[in-house]
Amino acid sequence: MEDPGETSDECGQCGLCCKVFGDRITPTVVNLYSWMENGRTDVLRFFSACLNSGRWVNGADLEPEDLGDITIIELRDPVSGEYPAVCPFLHRAGRTRYICSIHTVKPDMCCNYIPWVYGETYFPRCKALCKEGKKSPWSRLPHQDPE
Numbered sequence: 001m002e003d004p005g006e007t008s009d010e011c012g013q014c015g016l017c018c019k020v021f022g023d024r025i026t027p028t029v030v031n032l033y034s035w036m037e038n039g040r041t042d043v044l045r046f047f048s049a050c051l052n053s054g055r056w057v058n059g060a061d062l063e064p065e066d067l068g069d070i071t072i073i074e075l076r077d078p079v080s081g082e083y084p085a086v087c088p089f090l091h092r093a094g095r096t097r098y099i100c101s102i103h104t105v106k107p108d109m110c111c112n113y114i115p116w117v118y119g120e121t122y123f124p125r126c127k128a129l130c131k132e133g134k135k136s137p138w139s140r141l142p143h144q145d146p147e
């Protein structure tokens with residue numbers, strides 16, 4: 001997902017895309033390896049991986065040799081094991097401003113998220129769509145949220 005404000009001039013840092021989609025982010029194997037290499041157990045612990053054997057392993061306990069055996073990787077609360085309601089890395093930085101607390105190491109899917117380009121990641125509720133030059137005819141369809 002687009003980090004609120006850090007990677008583009010267009011983003012209004014409202015955090016809405018992270019609130020809506022951030023509970024289901026999935027890192028790549030390269031993301032996982034990078035976090036392991038850099039000792040980012042603070043990030044890894046929020047993910048659980050299912051291995052080929054059917055065994056579930058918390059991300060912080062993964063070994064490099066496990067990476068090729070992962071069949072599923074999910075965001076989970078490290079204490080309760082439950083699915084989080086929102087991305088645990090989204091932090092409120094002001095009354096209406098939100099930032100990604102792992103911006104420099106966030107998953108590829110967040111880095112690649114562009115809500116104002118029509119297609120897979122198009123998000124009509126993105127406030128950046130309302131900015132000059134970002135208006136899309138799709139965002140003015142009556143069934144869509146006016147935000």
Ligand code: SF4
Nearest residue numbers: 011012014015017126
């Ligand atoms: S919804 Fe749009 S403006 Fe809001 S944080 Fe996401 S990219 Fe930025």
Ligand code: SF4
Nearest residue numbers: 018022087090100110
């Ligand atoms: S990791 Fe960062 S950019 Fe990705 S959903 Fe969470 S707060 Fe948003």
